[in-house]
Amino acid sequence: MERHEYAGQDAVGLRRLIQSGDVSADEVEAAARRAIELVNADLNALTLPLFEPALTHDPAGPLAGVPFLIKDSQPFARGVPFAIGSRAIRSAAAWVDHELMSRFRAAGLVTVGQTTTPEMALSFATESVRYGPTRNPWALERGVGGSSGGAAALVAAGAVPLAHANDGAGSIRVPAAACGLVGLKPSRGRIPCGPLIGEAAFGHSAEFAVTRTVRDAAYLLDVIGAPPVGEKYAAPPPSRPYADELSANHGRLRVAITTAAWSGVAVDPQVAAVALNAGKVLDWLGHTVTEASPAVDPDLLVEAMMLGFIAAGAALLRAPRRLDPALLEAVTRRVIAETESFTALDMMAAIDAQHQVTRPVGLFFEDHDLLVTPTLGQLPALHGTLDYNDPKYSARSWLRHIFEYGPFTAPFNVSGNPAISLPLGQSREGLPIGVQLVAAQGREDLLLRVAAQLEQAVPWHDRKPAIYADAR
Numbered sequence: 001m002e003r004h005e006y007a008g009q010d011a012v013g014l015r016r017l018i019q020s021g022d023v024s025a026d027e028v029e030a031a032a033r034r035a036i037e038l039v040n041a042d043l044n045a046l047t048l049p050l051f052e053p054a055l056t057h058d059p060a061g062p063l064a065g066v067p068f069l070i071k072d073s074q075p076f077a078r079g080v081p082f083a084i085g086s087r088a089i090r091s092a093a094a095w096v097d098h099e100l101m102s103r104f105r106a107a108g109l110v111t112v113g114q115t116t117t118p119e120m121a122l123s124f125a126t127e128s129v130r131y132g133p134t135r136n137p138w139a140l141e142r143g144v145g146g147s148s149g150g151a152a153a154l155v156a157a158g159a160v161p162l163a164h165a166n167d168g169a170g171s172i173r174v175p176a177a178a179c180g181l182v183g184l185k186p187s188r189g190r191i192p193c194g195p196l197i198g199e200a201a202f203g204h205s206a207e208f209a210v211t212r213t214v215r216d217a218a219y220l221l222d223v224i225g226a227p228p229v230g231e232k233y234a235a236p237p238p239s240r241p242y243a244d245e246l247s248a249n250h251g252r253l254r255v256a257i258t259t260a261a262w263s264g265v266a267v268d269p270q271v272a273a274v275a276l277n278a279g280k281v282l283d284w285l286g287h288t289v290t291e292a293s294p295a296v297d298p299d300l301l302v303e304a305m306m307l308g309f310i311a312a313g314a315a316l317l318r319a320p321r322r323l324d325p326a327l328l329e330a331v332t333r334r335v336i337a338e339t340e341s342f343t344a345l346d347m348m349a350a351i352d353a354q355h356q357v358t359r360p361v362g363l364f365f366e367d368h369d370l371l372v373t374p375t376l377g378q379l380p381a382l383h384g385t386l387d388y389n390d391p392k393y394s395a396r397s398w399l400r401h402i403f404e405y406g407p408f409t410a411p412f413n414v415s416g417n418p419a420i421s422l423p424l425g426q427s428r429e430g431l432p433i434g435v436q437l438v439a440a441q442g443r444e445d446l447l448l449r450v451a452a453q454l455e456q457a458v459p460w461h462d463r464k465p466a467i468y469a470d471a472r
Contacts, residue, residue, distance in 0.1 A: 001023050001028060003035050003038070005031075006032065006035060006470075007158030008470065009161065010161045010211070010213040010216045011063060011066045011161040011216045011219070011220070012213075012215055012216055012219055013161075014028055014067075015062075015065065015066055018065040024065075025059070025064065028065050028110075029065070029067060029110055029112065032159065032160060033112060035157075035158060035159045035469035036160065037050070038159075038469055039137065039154065039158070039159050039467050039468070042135060042137070042140060042467045043134060043136075043150075043153045043154065043467060044131065044134050044135055045116050045149070045151075045153040046113050046114065046116065046150065047114045047116055047131060048113065048114050049113075050112050051112050051113060051114075054110045054111055054112045055110075055111040056105060057105045057106075057107075057109055057110055058105060058107070058108045060108065061106055061108025061109070061223075062219075063108045063219075063220070063223060064107075064108025065110060066109055067112055067160045068104065068109035068110055068111045068112070068160060068162065069111065069114065069150075069151060069154060069160055070101070070111055070113075070114050070115070070163075070164045071114070071115050071163070071166065072084060072114050072115065072117050072150075073117050073121050073166055075092070075095070075098070076097075076098045076100075076101050076164075077094055077098070077101045077111065078094055078095065078096055079094065081093045082094060084119065085118050085119040085120065085126075085128035085130055085131065086119045086120065086130060086328065086332070087129060087130045087327040087328075088328050089323065099192040100164075100193075100207050100224065104164070104224065107220075107223045112160075115148070115149075115151040115153075115154060116128070116134045116149060117146065117148065117149065117150065119388060120312050120316070120335070121146070121147035121166075121168065122309065122312060122331060122332070122388070122398075123146045123147060123386055123402060124145055124174050124386055124405055124406050125143045125145070125146050125149070125381065125383075125386035125388070126143065126146045126147065126149025127383060127386070127388070129329055133383045134149045134153050135153070135383075136153065136156075136178060136380055136465075137156050137157040137179065137467035138179070138430065138431055138466065139380070139429070139431060139466070140467070141382060141383065142379075142380040142382055142431070143380060143381050143382070143386070144175055145175035145179065145376075145380065145406075146171060146174065147166075147171040147175075148164075148166065148210060149175050149178075151165045151210050152176060152178065152181055152183075153175075153179060155179070155211065156179035156181055156465055157465060157469055158464070158470060159469050161212060162209045162220060163209060164209055165208060165209050166193075166205055166206065166207045166208070167183075167185040167205065167206050167207075167409075168205040169204070169305060169308065169402075169413050170375075170408075170410055170413070172184065172185050172206070172208060172209075172210060173185055173409050173419060173434070173436060174375065174376060174406045174409060174421075175210065176210050176375070176421040176423070177421045177433070177434025178376065178380040178381075178432065178434075179210075179432060179465075180426075180434075180460065180465070181212060182210070182211045182212065182213060182214055182216070182217050182421070182422060182423070182451070183210050183211075183375075183420065183421040183434070184208055184211075184217045184418070184420045184444070184447070184448075185208065185409075185412070185413070185418060186207075186208055186225060186235070186418050187416060187417065187441050187442050188203045188206065188233045188235060188416030188441070189231055189235040190221075190225050190226075190227065190235040190418070190444070191207045191208060191224060191225055191227070192227060192231065193206065193207050202307040203416055204308045204413040204414060208220070213455070213461070214246065214422075214455045215243065215246060215452070217420070217448065218241075218245065218448045219243050221242045221448075222242050225242070236442045238444070238445060239445070242445065245445045245452075246448060246449065248449050250445075250446060252286055252287055253282075253287045253369040253446065253450065254287075254288050254367070254368045255287045255289045255290070255368070255369065255372060256289075256290055256364075256372070257275065257278075257279040257290070257292075257372040257373070258293035258371070258372075259271075259272035259276060260293065261377055261407035262296040262297070263298035263400075263407050264298070265377060265403075265407055266377070267374060267377045267407075270425075270427045270433065271376060271377060271379065271433050274424055274433040275435050277424070278422075278424050278435045278454065278458070279372055281457050284457075285453055287450075289372075292368065293371070293373075294360050294361045294364035294371070295360040295364075296361070298403075300357055301353075301357055301403075302396055302400060303349065303350050303353035304354040304357050305399050305410055305413075306350050306395060307347075307354060308413075309338075309339075309395045309399070310335075310338070310339050310342050310347070310350070312335060313336045313338065314339055316332075317336065317339060317340070329388050330389045330390055330391040330393065331390075331393050331395070331398050332388075334393065334394055334398075335395050357411055357415060358415040358416070361411060361417060362415065362441070365417070365439070365441075369439065369440070369446055370437055370439055370447070370450060371438040371439075372435060372437055373438070374433075374435060374436065375409065375434035375436040376408070377404070378405055379427050379429070379431050379433070380431050380432070381405060386402055409436065415441075417439060417441055418438070418439050418444045418447055419437065419438040419439075419447070420437050420447045421434040421435065422434060422437065422454055424454060424460070425458075437450060437451060
């Protein structure tokens, strides 16, 4: 299989080629390995050499033979080393599979490598001291977002059709926007997260993937998207497969749009213009589009997001061995120190802040079916713009700093609503611009159907970054 043939297919397309006998799974894997090695030389998006052989998987699974990458965000795959982007974590490997990894194996995904993340996955820039900056295939001097930055870089460059990602404040949607991808954050309780970033983070985090097409997002959600038995945040099951929603007709939807950040930070005019154009397209498609926005208090949002940071700090403090502070980056050290000083009253205040963010968002979706916003407030940032190793930041001031760059995503981690970023435009410089759609809790069906409408009306598949795997 030639690289250009491989890079031109999404996951569903590759699986169909394998099923038809046009190519073998071995040929697809070999093409993927060549593609990854070609583009990663420029992107710096892998934490380890490619796995040889690939991790075990079900050869009869619904996505059998499709190349895949996992994220270095926690102990995830049995026997695979992890570092969560940190110099302080050495010689650590997962003892067992995360439940989601078990589902990836059962789906037949061929896991060939592990992607970069910022230290402790607490940044919107994938530029750890341990691995250095992961570079954007659209412009190497720019970042890829975070924390699923390595995954986004390699999917955008055509190296794999989809890759594992997770999202605690925007970590699927932000890299998707920065790299020109589809980034779906499912509803709270749709997919198992596990104790490290799920229950312990008060339900802020969601596991899934970044993809190049909407149909891959829908199909993957059908394959892996069920909460474990007894999941306390379990989302309601869908009435039919999500892949079937891509051609369904939900009728005229009530769509709200805003380009104003709740914090009042400036939004780049090019970014705002792409979101406004998405609203015009939705109006043309027959939906009712009005300017409106939920009432999100930015100070309460920061207080609520402290729950996720404290959960990360607590996980580090509970580790079998204390990490060497000299090997940790500055914000991680502050998160650990602030976790140790956090009181029960602080925790109750943060939980109350979560409720005060969640309630107006829930009320908003009683009168609206979808909300449209920019995903990021700015174009993809130059390397060094978000310096996680700068000692001037506290946990709260770091949150405010990254929310100046990405002000639109975190409220829906706090509230648990599903949200998706779509690559609906480009800047004058040729940089990707993402638009976020948000729906009521459990309504991924609406998100995916409208995303499919926009994908057809404003197609993005012919856009390719400068670094792409089909180079000959």
